[in-house]
Amino acid sequence: MIVTGRLVLLQVAGVVPALIWQSASVVWLWTLGVALVAAIDATVAVSPKRLRIQGAPPATARLGQPSSSMLTVRNLAKRTARAKVRDLWVPSAGAVENIHRIRLRAGDGTRVSTPLLPSRRGDLPAGPIAVRTYGPLGLAGRARTFPREQALRVLPAFTSRRHLPSRLARLREMDGRSAVQVRGEGTEFDSLREYVIGDDVRSIDWRATARRSEVVVRTWRPERDRRVLLIVDAGRTSAVRVEGGTRLDAGIEATLLLTALASHAGDRVDVVAFDRDLLGVTATSKADSALASVADGLAGVEPMLVETGWETIARWVQTHHRQPSLIVLVTGLETAAIEAGLLPVLPALTQRHRVVLASAATSDGGPWHSAAATDAVPRGDAAPSGADEPPADAFELAAFLRSELDRAAISAELGRLGVSVIDAPGEQLAPRLADRYLELKSSGQL
Known part of the structure; x- marks a missing residue:
């Protein structure tokens, strides 16, 4: 049984008769009466x-x-x-x-x-x-x-969807809907049409011309049905805080934007989530449901404080993706983690596939954007007055510069191995990755 505030008020109201008659029996009678009424009320209540x-x-x-x-x-x-x-x-x-x-x-x-x-x-x-x-x-x-x-x-929130319309417009231009379809690197035969003045004579199909008794030319479109594999790292480096979220959150936003763009382009997108082991695989077959499938597959992925099993990832790719593909590694750019885990297996990936590494940077300008940090750095031979040690902001700035140098060095090392590196702040990672995909597609490098 439960009681309400009304019962408490009714019991407090018993103070009035108690003050009038000033008898303990009145108090007891009032209390018993209230309890009896409450019990009856609870009994009558619907179960x-x-x-x-x-x-x-x-x-x-x-x-x-x-x-x-x-x-x-x-x-x-x-x-x-x-x-x-x-x-x-x-x-x-x-x-x-x-x-x-x-x-x-x-x-x-x-x-x-x-x-x-x-x-x-x-x-x-x-x-x-x-x-x-x-x-x-x-x-x-x-x-x-x-x-x-x-x-x-x-x-996932998919806040990067605001970048999709502009990228789709660029894709339509590449696809020839708003531009003349001409042959070039990264294109494939599309259809035949009647020759008009201004067409490239090298596109004339002479056999079709002889059959039709009119001059016809070939039209071309960007290559389709290419395979795009996105590998989302859910290891310890993905737990780093980036612009109010984690690096994994920024990577998922980039993955969703690229999935939407590539599926509209007619390419097949597969998404794999890894930490130490395989967490899940999302294979898309229809463009209409590709984005929903990937979003559902990545919804439950959380960063784990374990080292990423890059050897396991490389074996999985060699087993399931023998066809040349665009492989996007959505991971961190920490030097120690890459040198120990990713670098040894990269040759097995770059030998057959085009590899892009996308990393969300942990800072946007770092201490350079802080006036206090800039003022803390001594100029010339002048030493900070009243202190024997440099201020704490100077150490922060030095650590930031050291980190940037390390990231630049590991990016150069990855570039020598044939990996294209995208290192951008969290909000810029998704559009930068989409732009890189369009560049590779337009140049026929998928």
Whole structure:
């Protein structure tokens, strides 16, 4: 049995007769009377078991975008039910206004909605449904909790979608929809059409011309049906904080943008997530569902504090991707991790495939953008006054410069091995990777 604030107020009201008659028996009689009324009120209340509650959370939601959870409540009792239904979720689901007051006559039903605003991607489990029913007086009632095995799958935010229209426009230009289709590197035969003044005479198809008795030329389009493999690193370097999120989050944004672009271009996209072992493979076959499949496949991937198994990745690629492909390694550019794990297996990848490494930088300008750090660096032979040691900002600046030199050195080493490196801040990684893909496609290097 549960009690309400009304019962407390009713008990406090007993102070009035106690002050009038000033007798202990009055207090006891009042207390017993209140308890008896509360017990009767709770007994008359509809049992929570007589309420049929069915939860219907949305199948998927996108990170940072509002959604809602629906509950259907039906009263199976033969009297009116007065109840509070609380739709419980984990904190990261962002459930607000999740306590619903309902009043249902016998046999009636209703639906209640709980707004959700997820703040974390992945599978967010739904909590139990807490139900409290009250008697006609509202003094006491009954309570029961109903467990449920449901979850909300939160997809990545895909904030990089704003870069997609401009890249698709460039792709259409490459595809010849807004430009003349001419033969060149990275193109393949498309169709025949009638010759018009200004066409390149080298594109004339003389055999077709002889058959049709009119001059026809060949038209060309960018190569299609190429294979693009994106390998998303979920090891320890992906847990680094980058612009309010993790490096893995920035890598997923770049992966989604490239998936949408490549699928529109007619290429086949496969996405693989690795840490020490294989986490999941998403193979896309239809352009219409490619983006949704990849987003669903990467929704539950979280960074793990383990070393990435690059040898395992190389063996997997050699087994499943024998055809020449564009391989995009979405990982970090830390010197130690690359020298120990990635460099030894790169020759096996670059021998057959075109390899691009995309890394989200951990800073955008670093201490150079801090006036305090700039002022902290001594100029000329002048030493900081009143201090025997350089200020802390000077050490921060030195560490930043050392890191930048290391990243430049490892980028040069990767370039000598035939790897194209993209090192950009988190928000710029996705458009930079899309631009590199368009460059490679237009030049026939996929």
